[in-house]
Amino acid sequence: MISLRGVGKSFGGFRALDGVDLEVPAGRVQGLLGPNGAGKTTSVRVLTTLLEPDDGDALVAGHSVRTEPHEVRRRLGVSGQYAAVDDKLTGHENLTLVGELYGMRRREAKARAQELLEHFRLDTVPRGQRAGTYSGGMKRRLDLAGAIVARPPVVILDEPTTGLDPRGRRDTWDAISDLAAGGTTVLLTTQYLEEADELADSIAVIDAGRIIAEGTAGELKAQAGGSRIDVLLVPGAPPEGALRAVAEAAPGAEYDQRAHRITASAPDGPETLRRVLGRLAAAGEPVAEAALRQPTLDEVFLKITGTPGAARLPAEASTGRSDS
Amino acid sequence: MSAATALRDGVVIARRNIVNVRRTPGALVTGVAQPIIFVLILAFVFGGALGGGAYRQFLIGGILAQTLTFNSSFTAVYLAKDLQQGIVDRFRALPMSRVGVILGRTSSDLVTSVISLVVILACGLAIGWRTHADPASVVLTFLLLLLFAFAVSWIGAVIALTARSVEVAQSLGLLWLFPVCFISGAFVSAEMLPGPLRLIAQWNPVTAVATAAREGFGNPAPAGFEAAGGWPAEHAPLYALLCCLAIIAVFAPLAVAQYRRISRR
Numbered sequence: 091m092i093s094l095r096g097v098g099k100s101f102g103g104f105r106a107l108d109g110v111d112l113e114v115p116a117g118r119v120q121g122l123l124g125p126n127g128a129g130k131t132t133s134v135r136v137l138t139t140l141l142e143p144d145d146g147d148a149l150v151a152g153h154s155v156r157t158e159p160h161e162v163r164r165r166l167g168v169s170g171q172y173a174a175v176d177d178k179l180t181g182h183e184n185l186t187l188v189g190e191l192y193g194m195r196r197r198e199a200k201a202r203a204q205e206l207l208e209h210f211r212l213d214t215v216p217r218g219q220r221a222g223t224y225s226g227g228m229k230r231r232l233d234l235a236g237a238i239v240a241r242p243p244v245v246i247l248d249e250p251t252t253g254l255d256p257r258g259r260r261d262t263w264d265a266i267s268d269l270a271a272g273g274t275t276v277l278l279t280t281q282y283l284e285e286a287d288e289l290a291d292s293i294a295v296i297d298a299g300r301i302i303a304e305g306t307a308g309e310l311k312a313q314a315g316g317s318r319i320d321v322l323l324v325p326g327a328p329p330e331g332a333l334r335a336v337a338e339a340a341p342g343a344e345y346d347q348r349a350h351r352i353t354a355s356a357p358d359g360p361e362t363l364r365r366v367l368g369r370l371a372a373a374g375e376p377v378a379e380a381a382l383r384q385p386t387l388d389e390v391f392l393k394i395t396g397t398p399g400a401a402r403l404p405a406e407a408s409t410g411r412s413d414s
Numbered sequence: 415m416s417a418a419t420a421l422r423d424g425v426v427i428a429r430r431n432i433v434n435v436r437r438t439p440g441a442l443v444t445g446v447a448q449p450i451i452f453v454l455i456l457a458f459v460f461g462g463a464l465g466g467g468a469y470r471q472f473l474i475g476g477i478l479a480q481t482l483t484f485n486s487s488f489t490a491v492y493l494a495k496d497l498q499q500g501i502v503d504r505f506r507a508l509p510m511s512r513v514g515v516i517l518g519r520t521s522s523d524l525v526t527s528v529i530s531l532v533v534i535l536a537c538g539l540a541i542g543w544r545t546h547a548d549p550a551s552v553v554l555t556f557l558l559l560l561l562f563a564f565a566v567s568w569i570g571a572v573i574a575l576t577a578r579s580v581e582v583a584q585s586l587g588l589l590w591l592f593p594v595c596f597i598s599g600a601f602v603s604a605e606m607l608p609g610p611l612r613l614i615a616q617w618n619p620v621t622a623v624a625t626a627a628r629e630g631f632g633n634p635a636p637a638g639f640e641a642a643g644g645w646p647a648e649h650a651p652l653y654a655l656l657c658c659l660a661i662i663a664v665f666a667p668l669a670v671a672q673y674r675r676i677s678r679r
Contacts, residue, residue, distance in 0.1 A: 138507045142677050163509040174504040178434045190426045191510045220437070236504075 091116040091244055091275040092137065096146030098299075099132055106132040108299035109146065114277055114292075116243075119270045121290030122279040123387060129299040130279035134248045137277070138168045150244055164192075167237030167245040175232050177222030181212050184221055185235055192240035199239075206235040210265060227258025234265055238274070245269060247278040251285060263288055283307070283387045295394065303394050314385040314393040315342065317356040319363055321370070322379040325350065332375040339365040356382055420511040427505075427518025431492070432525055445488065445526045449481040449534045456601060457541055464602070465636030467542055472635050474538040475628035476600035479620045481530050482563040483595055489523045489570030490587030494580045506676070516575075516669050520567040527563035531556070546632030555630025558654060562623050565658040568665035575672035600624040604647070605640040616644050619657035625650035 092114035099107040107129045114120040124130050135141035137148050139159040147154050153161040175184050182203050189199030207213040210231045221232055230250065237245050250266060251259040266289055270276055280286050286293045287307035295303040295310065303310060319340055323332055329345045333352055337343040340354035340362050356362040363382045370377055435441060456477070461469045496502045505515050545552055570587055577583040597614050598604070599621035607615050615621055629650055635641065646653045
């Protein structure tokens with residue numbers, strides 16, 4: 091349904107896309123995971139016909155972005171990283187506008203707009219209220235609604251939750267899950283492994299304009315060494331004894347001085363965590379917090395490329411959550 | 415892509431633009447205040463030396479041509495704003511006409527120009543300007559002025575699509591207006607300008623539109639203003655009409671080409 095074939099794009103001397111190949115079958119939710127500057131947005135801009143590739147071609151529902159961009163646009167819904175809603179228009183007017191530009195009649199577009207406002211729970215605000223007064227999460231949902239006004243078979247979402255608060259992220263995730271349940275083929279870009287894990291059937295990892303790994307979330311996590319354990323030490327406590335205790339029970343134990351935290355691999359998941367806690371208790375080492383978590387995108391990167399991702403990720407994305 | 419789709423999308427976009435302008439009344443202040451300021455400055459600061467009451471009859475045609483030219487900068491700024499905020503990208507990803515976005519902009523900016531026209535004429539009436547022509551001539555003159563406003567609006571669109579940032583579009587969109595409006599017969603007779611400037615002024619479309627407006631409203635030049643000679647002056651309405659068509663013929667395809675070019679950057 092979506093197909094990128096050797097897509098290359100340079101800006102001046104910078105190679106933003108360096109031969110990207112990706113196949114997304116119909117009905118699948120494909121995650122495109124990578125740090126800032128990896129080529130996610132450029133890929134999206136090529137697929138949405140906003141940017142012409144230098145090399146290769148991209149197909150959407152069998153139509154080339156190069157030779158049949160209009161056919162591509164008719165089958166595509168897009169929602170961007172920066173919600174491109176018109177602040178001066180109400181939610182209803184925004185969606186009606188998009189509907190009319192998809193070629194719907196005004197009355198049809200208005201009815202569809204109303205339907206989508208209800209679906210995305212945007213009908214709770216007064217009808218005359220402008221989109222400029224919406225919260226970040228509401229704006230993003232409005233933008234998302236705009237992407238599916240014409241019920242396109244393919245929807246492309248560029249970092250749909252970046253910059254949202256946890257509540258807004260949850261709401262947006264629900265909306266995307268609904269979309270996928272309806273059979274729409276979705277390509278979504280994200281910086282968060284957790285998000286790709288939650289939403290995508292399959293994940294492609296992109297770095298420096300190339301796809302460097304592909305697979306399910308589980309496969310990628312396994313490649314990065316599976317689950318991880320975080321042990322946060324009590325403030326002021328010396329780390330040596332605790333580090334020794336953790337290392338006896340789990341491989342790859344490391345001490346992060348800035349966070350005053352020990353991190354290790356958890357090949358046996360909860361069982362490893364239990365062993366680590368047992369060792370710590372036996373050694374009489376006090377611990378502030380201990381948790382089992384998924385590897386972060388950074389750790390996946392480190393494992394696959396041997397170098398950390400191009401950008402450090404916001405901590406809230408993957409820490410502070412226990413999956414046990 | 416059919417012309418019908420372009421028109422249809424143009425209407426949809428124009429409607430959206432007009433709603434936007436209506437909800438940002440502050441943006442219209444310039445459109446209303448600027449012509450008033452120009453009328454008052456030229457009528458009372460320079461007008462005294464140029465023929466007093468008689469000059470005020472002459473002035474209004476010039477102010478109309480100058481203000482409508484200046485209004486093209488609204489097109490440049492509004493379009494650049496939509497480009498910068500990603501609204502145009504949103505439109506470009508939709509299966510709509512490539513001309514639609516720009517056509518919608520240049521059409522909706524005609525509303526601003528109608529407001530300017532009304533303000534100038536009201537201001538003119540207040541300082542003693544009168545029309546001495548039959549209603550048909552007045553109506554035709556109105557239509558010619560609006561066609562001119564529409565035409566120069568495409569120049570503003572090309573500037574926005576080339577500049578792509580609001581700041582650049584704003585300064586570029588204003589810069590060219592001063593020589594074009596002042597090296598003309600808008601405020602004095604073109605014959606009063608020296609050598610090469612006179613030649614430029616004689617063929618300047620702004621001169622033609624100002625002259626055509628004065629003819630259409632029946633406003634004579636004050637005593638002492640040497641009547642402009644040459645073909646453009648003798649056929650001002652026709653020459654003005656040809657200028658409008660020529661501007662559209664050049665700048666509309668240029669704007670669409672620039673719009674397409676965005677996808678290569």
